[in-house]
Amino acid sequence: MGPMSDVDTLLDPAPPPKSAFWTVVETAMILAFIGMLAVMLIQVVSRYALAIGVPWTDEASRYLYITQIFLGLAVAERYGMNIRVTLVLDMLSTRIRSVIEAIGYLLTIAIAVAVLFGAMRMINQTGNVAASTLPVTMAWLYGVQALGLALYITLLAKDVVATFRRTSSEAHAS
Amino acid sequence: EDIAIALHVDPGHEMFQVGERLKETIEERTEGRFTVTLLGTEVGGERDHLEGASIGEYQIALGGSMPMSLYAAPYAASDLPFVFNSSADARRVYEGEIGDAVQESLVTNGNLRLVGLSIRNPRNLTSKVPVLSPDDVSGARLRIPEITPWVEIWSEIGALPSPIAWPEVYTSLQTGVIEMQENPVDFIYNGKLFEVQSHVNQTEHVYSFFHWLMNNGFYEGLSEDDRVLIQAAIDEAIAWGDELVQGNEAKVYDQLVDAGMELTEPDVDAFRAKAEPAIRRVADTFAPEVRDYVLSQID
Amino acid sequence: MIILLALFGTLIVLMIVGVPVGLAMIGASVAVLLSNRGFDNIPYEMLAQRTLYGVNSFTLLAIPAFLLIGRLMNASGISDRVFNVARSLVGHLRGGLGHVNVLSSMIFAGMSGSAVADAGGLGPVQMRAMEKDGYDRGFSAAVTASSATIGPIIPPSIPAVIYGALANTSIAAVFLGSIIPGILMGLSLMALVFIMSHRRGYPVSKRAKLSEIIAAIGAGFLPMMTPVIIIVGILSGIFTPTEASVIAVGYCMIIAFLVYRTISLREFWVICRDTAVDTAALLVIIAGSALYAWVLARYQVTSQIIDFLSGAIESKYLLLFLLMIFVLVIGCFIDSVPALFLLTPILVPLVVSYGIDPVHFGVAMIFNLMIGLVTPPVGTVLFTVQKVANIPYGELVREIMPFYIPLFGMLLAITFIPGLVMFLPNLLLR
Numbered sequence: 072m073g074p075m076s077d078v079d080t081l082l083d084p085a086p087p088p089k090s091a092f093w094t095v096v097e098t099a100m101i102l103a104f105i106g107m108l109a110v111m112l113i114q115v116v117s118r119y120a121l122a123i124g125v126p127w128t129d130e131a132s133r134y135l136y137i138t139q140i141f142l143g144l145a146v147a148e149r150y151g152m153n154i155r156v157t158l159v160l161d162m163l164s165t166r167i168r169s170v171i172e173a174i175g176y177l178l179t180i181a182i183a184v185a186v187l188f189g190a191m192r193m194i195n196q197t198g199n200v201a202a203s204t205l206p207v208t209m210a211w212l213y214g215v216q217a218l219g220l221a222l223y224i225t226l227l228a229k230d231v232v233a234t235f236r237r238t239s240s241e242a243h244a245s
Numbered sequence: 246e247d248i249a250i251a252l253h254v255d256p257g258h259e260m261f262q263v264g265e266r267l268k269e270t271i272e273e274r275t276e277g278r279f280t281v282t283l284l285g286t287e288v289g290g291e292r293d294h295l296e297g298a299s300i301g302e303y304q305i306a307l308g309g310s311m312p313m314s315l316y317a318a319p320y321a322a323s324d325l326p327f328v329f330n331s332s333a334d335a336r337r338v339y340e341g342e343i344g345d346a347v348q349e350s351l352v353t354n355g356n357l358r359l360v361g362l363s364i365r366n367p368r369n370l371t372s373k374v375p376v377l378s379p380d381d382v383s384g385a386r387l388r389i390p391e392i393t394p395w396v397e398i399w400s401e402i403g404a405l406p407s408p409i410a411w412p413e414v415y416t417s418l419q420t421g422v423i424e425m426q427e428n429p430v431d432f433i434y435n436g437k438l439f440e441v442q443s444h445v446n447q448t449e450h451v452y453s454f455f456h457w458l459m460n461n462g463f464y465e466g467l468s469e470d471d472r473v474l475i476q477a478a479i480d481e482a483i484a485w486g487d488e489l490v491q492g493n494e495a496k497v498y499d500q501l502v503d504a505g506m507e508l509t510e511p512d513v514d515a516f517r518a519k520a521e522p523a524i525r526r527v528a529d530t531f532a533p534e535v536r537d538y539v540l541s542q543i544d
Numbered sequence: 545m546i547i548l549l550a551l552f553g554t555l556i557v558l559m560i561v562g563v564p565v566g567l568a569m570i571g572a573s574v575a576v577l578l579s580n581r582g583f584d585n586i587p588y589e590m591l592a593q594r595t596l597y598g599v600n601s602f603t604l605l606a607i608p609a610f611l612l613i614g615r616l617m618n619a620s621g622i623s624d625r626v627f628n629v630a631r632s633l634v635g636h637l638r639g640g641l642g643h644v645n646v647l648s649s650m651i652f653a654g655m656s657g658s659a660v661a662d663a664g665g666l667g668p669v670q671m672r673a674m675e676k677d678g679y680d681r682g683f684s685a686a687v688t689a690s691s692a693t694i695g696p697i698i699p700p701s702i703p704a705v706i707y708g709a710l711a712n713t714s715i716a717a718v719f720l721g722s723i724i725p726g727i728l729m730g731l732s733l734m735a736l737v738f739i740m741s742h743r744r745g746y747p748v749s750k751r752a753k754l755s756e757i758i759a760a761i762g763a764g765f766l767p768m769m770t771p772v773i774i775i776v777g778i779l780s781g782i783f784t785p786t787e788a789s790v791i792a793v794g795y796c797m798i799i800a801f802l803v804y805r806t807i808s809l810r811e812f813w814v815i816c817r818d819t820a821v822d823t824a825a826l827l828v829i830i831a832g833s834a835l836y837a838w839v840l841a842r843y844q845v846t847s848q849i850i851d852f853l854s855g856a857i858e859s860k861y862l863l864l865f866l867l868m869i870f871v872l873v874i875g876c877f878i879d880s881v882p883a884l885f886l887l888t889p890i891l892v893p894l895v896v897s898y899g900i901d902p903v904h905f906g907v908a909m910i911f912n913l914m915i916g917l918v919t920p921p922v923g924t925v926l927f928t929v930q931k932v933a934n935i936p937y938g939e940l941v942r943e944i945m946p947f948y949i950p951l952f953g954m955l956l957a958i959t960f961i962p963g964l965v966m967f968l969p970n971l972l973l974r
């Protein structure tokens with residue numbers, strides 16, 4: 072992915088402003104990422120080098136992965152790295168592009184809210200449904216999903232406001 | 246009204262055939278008031294289906310071992326390795342007062358109602374060397390599903406349980422990442438494991454069931470007549486399926502032998518004796534009446 | 545069928561207005577559920593469940609691992625070393641750096657599992673060198689883009705891991721089956737470079753001395769052992785293909801930290817962050833396509849397609865041919881990973897019912913989708929290289945046209961000569 076160009080951002084591709092809150096989120100994401108690789112390594116080493124069976128590695132690495140992905144959804148938005156196709160948008164004039172982008176943001180928020188709503192319901196449903204090998208309930212997993220989505224929606228909402236401001240100031244200028 | 250039935254098995258599997266029979270019967274007897282949609286693994290795996298039925302997206306879902314461990318863990322004894330000698334012994338966990346408690350637990354925790362049990366072929370151990378006694382699995386890398394009591398019992402016997410996702414089991418047996426796995430014979434045959442394993446060791450260590458579960462809201466919304474009618478259709482389809490499963494078992498054994506596998510008859514009592522401490526530990530986590538019943542089986 | 549059109553139409557509209565691809569797939573699914581069941585009866589829980597369980601797969605862990613390897617190699621200067629090896633070996637041919645470009649991509653392919661990692665990491669090294677030697681920028685960009693698609697064909701490969709998991713097929717067999725097609729792809733691209741270089745009179749450089757070759761290989765030896773470790777490790781049963789990816793990460797880290805000492809812990813932290821962000825961006829698409837595929841299955845669209853096709857077509861060769869055209873069209877619009885998620889569950893049961901080996905079909909489909917990465921309108925590798933080379937999109941598309949000839953030629957070959965794919969798996973895995 073990296074410098075992919077349909078990863079084009081609508082706003083600034085520059086590094087996001089520093090914030091203590093987001094440093095915590097980002098650190099959690101990176102730790103989940105490194106933890107996931109470490110658990111996979113434990114799986115191979117414990118089976119082959121140490122000859123002991125560790126039954127929880129498969130599930131643990133998957134759940135760390137899920138944590139990394141859903142926190143990463145929000146972090147990626149901050150870096151403008153979520154994958155979008157801007158082929159058509161790029162052909163439009165700035166004015167029309169701003170309007171369409173604003174619509175795009177609102178639709179994205181609506182979609183994310185629908186999933187968030189489902190995740191909240193699942194948290195309620197699975198509060199006493201256990202994972203297979205780990206001492207957690209599935210509600211935690213849906214909780215991580217809900218958290219990532221909520222952070223993502225917050226960021227999008229900010230973007231919508233910014234886009235509207237920009238559009239209206241452009242309208243004043245012309 | 247549509248009844249969506251989610252089955253986490255391949256379209257050729259016996260339980261899928263039971264589902265097809267159920268579809269025919271229900272649609273015919275309700276003269277089209279109900280239609281039935283059969284859904285397979287394309288809509289997800291076992292846990293996905295159970296959750297889907299729990300929220301009412303599917304009206305009926307098939308479960309393997311998961312429904313009990315997820316929603317009725319204090320009663321989840323029927324699939325304990327090396328405890329029971331027959332399906333009939335294992336089935337008692339669903340009968341009488343224990344059965345009522347199981348039903349209550351499933352409804353409370355999963356919003357699901359147990360409407361039927363289908364017999365499964367017992368699980369056998371496959372390997373590249375003959376396995377006759379617990380010593381033969383000592384230190385062997387064995388793939389088993391992530392079910393905590395299973396892991397505990399097989400570890401006690403001396404194996405090294407490894408969690409390998411089912412899609413990678415064939416390759417992992419082929420290359421030697423794992424040396425053994427255990428499954429009912431139909432899974433062994435359909436997974437083409439005869440290409441990468443040489444022995445079917447008839448440990449018959451698990452007599453588990455397929456659980457047919459109905460969304461409780463859907464159940465309560467049915468009229469009394471429809472409830473009776475649908476339950477009768479389920480009972481008939483399951484009875485038909487049980488015969489099919491038991492009839493097929495011998496055929497599958499023949500097919501496995503034709504494919505070059507050797508059958509061995511291990512000393513199952515020796516396995517049970519070796520596993521006993523773990524079985525006792527696991528039994529202590531169950532409801533008292535279930536624990537007593539499990540212990541009565543191994544004493 | 546109406547559902548299929550609604551799903552596709554809504555998806556395109558949402559993508560055009562700038563909704564991220566993964567969210568657009570969710571949105572299209574919601575739209576279909578909404579129109580079928582009404583606002584009050586949308587199964588919101590299923591939206592959460594499918595998107596969560598869609599990424600709850602151990603096999604998919606190979607993706608972050610391979611992406612991390614790509615970043616580690618670029619940050620630690622391994623890309624330059626690989627380029628120098630290729631240069632010492634084929635730099636003296638007519639159109640030398642064109643060949644070097646292809647060969648270095650082939651070597652790099654043995655370590656990386658993603659075409660974008662190749663285009664974004666090795667691409668700048670390749671472009672800089674060709675620019676210095678006076679090659680047209682358009683030509684250089686076209687060679688860079690087309691050869692980057694070898695990355696996920698020669699194992700290890702993210703698409704192969706995903707396909708194997710979705711098709712319930714041995715990932716090791718798909719890996720092995722891709723080796724010969726990957727090498728043939730490289731050779732056919734080199735043949736084209738040779739012809740074009742003669743026509744355009746591209747330069748010839750001095751042949752490297754034996755001592756220079758030995759020095760270059762010595763400098764690149766350790767990273768070039770990565771594919772050997774992966775393949776031998778899988779075949780000898782030390783680890784599974786998914787686990788191989790994390791072993792390769794460990795190996796690259798040892799090289800970067802202990803041998804070359806080119807990466808600091810601080811840099812490693814940033815690399816992990818960037819990889820985690822890349823992974824999330826990609827996996828959100830996979831999550832979205834899981835819901836999308838669920839809607840297709842829930843309304844039994846998939847089974848209807850299969851019933852329709854198997855009623856209409858008798859010859860398996862005709863089926864393969866039509867499917868390859870279908871996949872190509874999809875690949876023009878959708879990135880390879882989401883396309884795999886969309887197509888594999890529909891197509892594999894179909895081809896198996898015609899007696900086609902799923903390993904053979906998988907390799908052909910992956911090859912096909914890799915071509916899709918360098919075809920307009922949506923070509924992820926094209927976009928990446930366009931950015932790296934800083935040339936207009938239209939010019940890059942024009943320059944890459946001739947490269948479609950060897951690519952399509954090889955696609956036809958591996959589609960209709962199953963032996964090219966099946967030889968190695970049959971030899972080593974039976």
Ligand code: NA
Binds near residue numbers: 698700
């Ligand atoms: Na590769």
Ligand code: NA
Binds near residue numbers: 646689
């Ligand atoms: Na290249």
